[in-house]
Amino acid sequence: xxxxxxxxxxxxxxxxxxxxxxxxxxxxxxxxxxxxxxxxxxxxxxxxxxxxxxxxxxxxxxxxxxxxxxxxxxxxxxxxxxxxxxxxxxxxxxxxxxxxxxxxxxxxxxxxxxxxxxxxxx
Numbered sequence: 001x002x003x004x005x006x007x008x009x010x011x012x013x014x015x016x017x018x019x020x021x022x023x024x025x026x027x028x029x030x031x032x033x034x035x036x037x038x039x040x041x042x043x044x045x046x047x048x049x050x051x052x053x054x055x056x057x058x059x060x061x062x063x064x065x066x067x068x069x070x071x072x073x074x075x076x077x078x079x080x081x082x083x084x085x086x087x088x089x090x091x092x093x094x095x096x097x098x099x100x101x102x103x104x105x106x107x108x109x110x111x112x113x114x115x116x117x118x119x120x121x122x
Contacts (some may be wrong), residue, residue, distance in 0.1 A: 014059070032056050032108040036069075038101055039083055046090055050101070053083045057109045068110040070097045 047112040050069070057067055058079065066073050067084065074086035093099050101107075 031110055033110050034076055035106050036109045037103045038103055038107060041101060041103060048088045048090070048093060049077075049085055050088055050098075051080075051083055051085045052107060052109070055082060057111050058082075058084060061111070065111075068108075070107050071110075072096050072098060 027051040034055070034056040036052045038050060040049075041052050042049040052069065054067075061067065061076060061079065061084070062077060063076055065076050067076060067086070068074075069086070072088075072092060074088060076084045077087055078085040087114060088098060093101075
């Protein structure tokens with residue numbers, strides 16, 4: 001489960017435990033692996049879907065992995081050969097550098113420490 005996941009009331013305790021585990025094991029290096037480009041932004045009533053063109057950070061990435069976009073941890077919801085999509089809640093949009101994101105804008109991309117170690121072969 002990802003921190004931005006909405007928890008069903010009956011599973012709140014289990015959900016909170018999973019969120020805490022995810023927080024404990026998700027650590028970004030702070031290293032910008034590449035500069036990506038926002039391809040599309042589809043804004044909805046409560047969230048938006050970003051499609052970001054990238055190459056390097058996609059190596060070894062799978063749906064459900066996290067990619068830092070301008071330092072904001074986003075969960076990959078779809079992978080394409082040269083891009084990925086991520087859902088972004090309005091609260092994240094309103095409180096981050098993504099608030100003014102536009103098509104064609106460049107964004108800094110980074111991967112979790114574990115993914116980076118996998119890419120490096122360690």
